[in-house]
Amino acid sequence: xxxxxxxxxxxxxxxxxxxxxxxxxxxxxxxxxxxxxxxxxxxxxxxxxxxxxxxxxxxxxxxxxxxxxxxxxxxxxxxxxxxxxxxxxxxxxxxxxxxxxxxxxxxxxxxxxxxxxxxxxxxxxxxxxxxxxxxxxxxxxxxxxxxxxxxxxxxxxxxxxxxxxxxxxxxxxxxxxxxxxxxxxxxxxxxxxxxxxxxxxxxxxxxxxxxxxxxxxxxxxxxxxxxxxxxxxxxxxxxxxxxxxxxxxxxxxxxxxxxxxxxxxxxxxxxxxxxxxxxxxxxxxxxxxxxxxxxxxxxxxxx
Numbered sequence: 054x055x056x057x058x059x060x061x062x063x064x065x066x067x068x069x070x071x072x073x074x075x076x077x078x079x080x081x082x083x084x085x086x087x088x089x090x091x092x093x094x095x096x097x098x099x100x101x102x103x104x105x106x107x108x109x110x111x112x113x114x115x116x117x118x119x120x121x122x123x124x125x126x127x128x129x130x131x132x133x134x135x136x137x138x139x140x141x142x143x144x145x146x147x148x149x150x151x152x153x154x155x156x157x158x159x160x161x162x163x164x165x166x167x168x169x170x171x172x173x174x175x176x177x178x179x180x181x182x183x184x185x186x187x188x189x190x191x192x193x194x195x196x197x198x199x200x201x202x203x204x205x206x207x208x209x210x211x212x213x214x215x216x217x218x219x220x221x222x223x224x225x226x227x228x229x230x231x232x233x234x235x236x237x238x239x240x241x242x243x244x245x246x247x248x249x250x251x252x253x254x255x256x257x258x259x260x261x262x263x264x265x266x267x268x269x270x271x272x273x274x275x276x277x278x279x280x281x282x283x284x285x286x287x288x289x290x291x292x293x294x295x296x297x298x299x300x301x302x303x304x305x306x307x308x309x310x311x312x313x314x315x316x317x318x319x320x321x322x323x324x325x326x327x328x329x330x331x332x333x334x335x336x337x338x339x340x341x342x343x344x345x346x347x348x349x350x351x352x353x354x355x356x
Contacts (some may be wrong), residue, residue, distance in 0.1 A: 056252060056261045057239075061232065063314050064173040068227040070220060071169030072143065073212040074128075076100075076154040077162060081129035082139030091120040092231045093168025094205050100164050103127040107187045115193025117201055118168075119234045121185040128166065149220070151212055167208045169227030185245055189238060197237030204230060251295035256281040260292060260300065268308050269331035274300050309345045312338070316354045323350045 071093075083103075094117040102110040105124045109132040112118055120126045127136050146152040156163060191198050208226050211219050238245055239253045251257045259281045264272065277300055278288035292300050308330040315326050327338030342350050 056258075056265045057232075057235065057249075059265050059311075060248075063310055065314075066228055066231070067172045068224045068231075069170040069172070070149045071167060071208070071223045071227045072148055073151040073209075074143075074154070074166045074168070075151060075156050076130070076164050077156045079130055079134060080154055081127065081131070081134035081136040082142055082154075083125060083127040083136035084139040086124040086126070089121070089173050090171045090231060091118075091126060091168065092171065092227065092234055093118055093166055094201070094208075094230070096165040096167060096205060096209055098162060098164030100166065101129050101132050102188060102190075103129065103132060104188050110188045110190050112190060113193065115198065115202070115205075117191040117198065117205075117230070117234060117237075119185075119189040119191075119231075119238075121187055121189070124187070130164065150215070167205070167212065169223070169230070171228065171231050185238075185247075185249065189234065191234060191237045195237070195241075197233075197240050200236070201230070201233050204233065246295070246297075248296055251292075254291075254295055256283055256288070257292055257295050260288070261296075261303075264300070264304050264307060268304065268311060269329060271331065272301070272304060305341070306345065308332075309342055312342065312350075313346065313353060316350055326350070 095112045095114055097114055099111070099113045102112060102118050102120065104110075104120050104126040109129075110118060127139065129136060142154055143152050146154060191201065204226060208223070208230070211223050211226065216222075235249065239249060248261075251261060260277050263277065263280055274289050275285045278285045281288065283291070289299065292303075296303055298306070312326050312330045315321060315329070316323075323339065324335045327335050330338070332338035332341065339349055342348075342353070346353055348356065
């Protein structure tokens with residue numbers, strides 16, 4: 054798999070049941086930080102997305118948004134309005150089906166939003182989350198948004214018609230919307246810093262792919278630099294600048310995180326997992342694993 058697919062598999066994404074929200078008039082809702090990532094789109098009208106410590110983000114029809122980190126956020130027709138408890142509005146308004154707020158038949162200036170949330174395995178989430186901007190807008194007229202339009206139409210259909218299996222389809226579409234949002238961020242002129250932004254760099258992205266493809270290999274910085282056509286010193290500096298750690302530190306961290314996924318999802322012996330990720334002995338692997346996670350492989354698996 055490519056590095057982004059591998060990372061998403063490692064994160065063990067769990068999607069909260071998405072929702073469709075319709076509002077009219079003046080309105081403002083606020084929600085607690087109940088999930089790692091909130092993602093959604095405006096199907097009709099416009100609104101503002103707010104998050105702690107960030108400037109309000111204005112969204113128009115067709116725009117998508119992403120709110121990173123488990124912090125309070127809100128949606129509103131006007132950032133100057135005092136918000137009410139959004140969770141209570143949703144609980145009393147029909148969630149998980151369409152939630153209607155202050156709407157009447159033929160109400161003008163109606164706003165329709167579809168959105169959901171995804172949570173991650175917290176032992177591995179930092180590599181992706183630490184450098185994501187808190188709020189992201191994907192404009193409807195941008196090139197990445199073109200890939201999202203069929204998805205948004207399908208989401209709208211799933212909420213408009215309660216077909217059998219609708220909850221499962223909505224859940225999966227939320228995950229796809231999140232992945233498409235990440236792709237849009239990678240392709241953006243204002244790509245994020247850190248690991249996700251590094252994927253878009255031709256040389257560093259290629260190096261990450263090499264490390265992910267052969268994690269057991271005894272890579273050296275010089276060898277990686279040669280593979281991607283850079284000098285050793287330039288490569289080492291650029292890798293650390295973009296990813297936030299040296300190539301070999303990243304490799305060590307990736308080995309342990311990927312090994313942890315194997316321990317969680319299989320009953321393979323610790324010895325066999327150690328060998329797969331380049332450790333010459335079970336004790337060497339166990340020491341490295343405990344140093345990075347605070348637990349032995351056996352305790353990690355049991356937990």
